[in-house]
Amino acid sequence: MYRDARHNPSRLEEAMQIYLPIAEVSVNAFLLLGLGGMVGILSGMFGVGGGFLMTPLLFFIGIPPAVAVATEANQIVASSFSGVLAHFRRRTVDLKMGTVLLVGGLAGAALGVILFNYLKSLGQVDLLVKLCYVVFLGVIGSLMFVESLNALRKSRKGGTPPAKRRQRGWIHALPFKMRFRTSGLYISVIPPVLVGLFVGVLSAIMGVGGGFIMVPAMIYLLGMPTKVVVGTSLFQIIFVTAFTTMLHATTNYTVDVVLAVLLLVGGVVGAQIGTVIGARMPAEQLRVLLAALVLLVCGKLALDLLLQPAELFSLGDAGGH
Amino acid sequence: MLRLILALCLVCLPVHAAEEQVVLGLSQDRVSITANFDGSEILVFGAVKREAPIPEGPPLEVIVSIVGPSEPVTVRRKEKKFGIWVNTDSLVVDLAPSFYAVATSAPFSEVLTQTEDLRYKVSVERAIRSVGADMNIKGAQDFSAAVIRIREDEGLYSIRENTVAVDEETLFRTSIDMPSDLTEGDYTARIFLTRGGKVVSSMETSIDVRKVGLERILYTMSREQPIWYGLMSLAIAIAAGWGASTAFRLLREN
Numbered sequence: 001m002y003r004d005a006r007h008n009p010s011r012l013e014e015a016m017q018i019y020l021p022i023a024e025v026s027v028n029a030f031l032l033l034g035l036g037g038m039v040g041i042l043s044g045m046f047g048v049g050g051g052f053l054m055t056p057l058l059f060f061i062g063i064p065p066a067v068a069v070a071t072e073a074n075q076i077v078a079s080s081f082s083g084v085l086a087h088f089r090r091r092t093v094d095l096k097m098g099t100v101l102l103v104g105g106l107a108g109a110a111l112g113v114i115l116f117n118y119l120k121s122l123g124q125v126d127l128l129v130k131l132c133y134v135v136f137l138g139v140i141g142s143l144m145f146v147e148s149l150n151a152l153r154k155s156r157k158g159g160t161p162p163a164k165r166r167q168r169g170w171i172h173a174l175p176f177k178m179r180f181r182t183s184g185l186y187i188s189v190i191p192p193v194l195v196g197l198f199v200g201v202l203s204a205i206m207g208v209g210g211g212f213i214m215v216p217a218m219i220y221l222l223g224m225p226t227k228v229v230v231g232t233s234l235f236q237i238i239f240v241t242a243f244t245t246m247l248h249a250t251t252n253y254t255v256d257v258v259l260a261v262l263l264l265v266g267g268v269v270g271a272q273i274g275t276v277i278g279a280r281m282p283a284e285q286l287r288v289l290l291a292a293l294v295l296l297v298c299g300k301l302a303l304d305l306l307l308q309p310a311e312l313f314s315l316g317d318a319g320g321h
Numbered sequence: 322m323l324r325l326i327l328a329l330c331l332v333c334l335p336v337h338a339a340e341e342q343v344v345l346g347l348s349q350d351r352v353s354i355t356a357n358f359d360g361s362e363i364l365v366f367g368a369v370k371r372e373a374p375i376p377e378g379p380p381l382e383v384i385v386s387i388v389g390p391s392e393p394v395t396v397r398r399k400e401k402k403f404g405i406w407v408n409t410d411s412l413v414v415d416l417a418p419s420f421y422a423v424a425t426s427a428p429f430s431e432v433l434t435q436t437e438d439l440r441y442k443v444s445v446e447r448a449i450r451s452v453g454a455d456m457n458i459k460g461a462q463d464f465s466a467a468v469i470r471i472r473e474d475e476g477l478y479s480i481r482e483n484t485v486a487v488d489e490e491t492l493f494r495t496s497i498d499m500p501s502d503l504t505e506g507d508y509t510a511r512i513f514l515t516r517g518g519k520v521v522s523s524m525e526t527s528i529d530v531r532k533v534g535l536e537r538i539l540y541t542m543s544r545e546q547p548i549w550y551g552l553m554s555l556a557i558a559i560a561a562g563w564g565a566s567t568a569f570r571l572l573r574e575n
């Protein structure tokens with residue numbers, strides 16, 4: 001029965017075919033709502049932004065990479081905004097640290113868009129975006145996979161992991177120290193600015209918030225207390241992705257607001273469902289699943305780059321020549 | 322003797338052109354791309370107007386083509402470098418139509434000769450122009466062939482032989498599907514009447530393909546007021562994010 005429905009699209013399905021004004025393709029609205037919802041559920045379950053999954057999925061359904069990246073930045077503004085409100089109520093946002101990260105982030109986003117547009121003029125931007133994804137998804141997926149397997153093994157043995165000592169190395173030898181009261185830190189502003197810069201570049205090139213890089217960096221590199229990490233990173237992400245959206249909208253005209261709205265409606269609903277599911281399920285097993293999913297997406301992207309494509313030629317605008 | 326007949330034929334041809342003329346109808350002369358646009362079908366029909374009886378000789382054939390606006394296109398070729406497939410050579414094809422459909426009443430080679438095709442630029446190969454082909458690139462003609470192949474796969478270019486119905490050498494009709502991912506612009510519908518592979522009459526009319534309504538507003542705004550468009554996108558995103566989190570908080574508190 002399901003197959004029949006696919007072969008003979010019903011009236012409703014036909015009516016739900018929606019033309020995206022900027023991407024200039026016609027896509028099924030249910031597919032977009034479903035994708036948004038699915039990634040939303042995952043992000044609710046694991047507390048991740050989901051941009052790093054959504055953008056490659058958009059490539060797979062035929063949205064041009066430049067539009068996918070810019071639109072995803074816009075969608076992340078929405079999901080981060082709803083997230084940061086909850087953290088403000090719980091007072092778990094370090095505004096001062098967030099601002100320092102933001103300064104780096106804005107500079108990074110500008111650099112990223114310049115790089116993006118330069119490679120776009122060379123016709124290499126799809127390659128850049130996909131390579132970045134293969135590298136980051138590969139590294140993060142493998143790390144998560146190994147870590148969650150270890151955690152699974154430990155939870156079976158029943159032992160507690162040894163407490164980590166806070167590092168006091170080269171980071172504390174750097175100049176321009178500043179006091180961050182909420183985080184209880186007195187460190188140089190150089191490392192947070194650099195972390196922000198790096199995440200800003202990624203946000204512009206990959207259409208991600210960058211929480212998956214920033215959160216570990218804040219915990220292990222800057223030594224911030226875990227409870228303020230997520231709120232502070234969301235605070236930074238809102239402004240950096242908003243800035244990225246504006247840069248893409250004004251230089252590439254690639255922000256598709258219809259696509260963004262459909263994704264975020266699905267995403268916001270999915271995230272709420274995901275939070276409920278996540279609270280009721282064993283965290284370690286879920287992490288293995290997420291890691292496997294990340295590796296799967298990475299593998300698909302890598303295969304596209306490694307295997308000889310059926311069509312060696314591709315067409316692009318000749319604009320700007 | 323043969324030469325005389327040939328000369329006679331040549332003299333006769335322009336007469337034919339005046340004797341047989343196309344009268345054309347279109348089911349629609351504008352295509353509106355709306356939010357739920359998923360392609361369109363244009364019915365092209367018409368009749369042959371003539372003062373004299375139907376001429377002797379080869380039968381009347383009809384070619385209908387719908388041509389989208391032409392634009393330069395950058396074609397890139399991938400090569401394997403460092404183990405992955407990377408775009409290397411690129412070539413700008415000066416003009417390539419965004420849409421090209423040709424419907425004929427018989428196999429293409431029978432309805433039009435090569436020379437007439439060159440003259441009237443009917444087949445898609447003739448419509449693509451790439452003068453400034455870079456001599457440093459191997460197989461420059463592969464690039465324009467690639468444009469045709471890729472757009473044929475996407476349903477943008479097509480040749481539909483034997484799809485024009487001709488009745489009594491006078492009435493003709495055909496329908497041409499247009500896919501959902503159309504580029505905006507002024508499209509041209511061209512009709513050629515041929516006899517023995519030679520064009521005896523032709524006419525052109527335009528079809529207006531436009532985004533309308535919300536699609537139009539958003540597209541124009543994104544190009545002409547990108548700053549406001551960006552700010553609007555952000556405002557919508559923030560409102561949706563805030564709205565959803567408030568709605569769910571209220572739901573949970575109740």
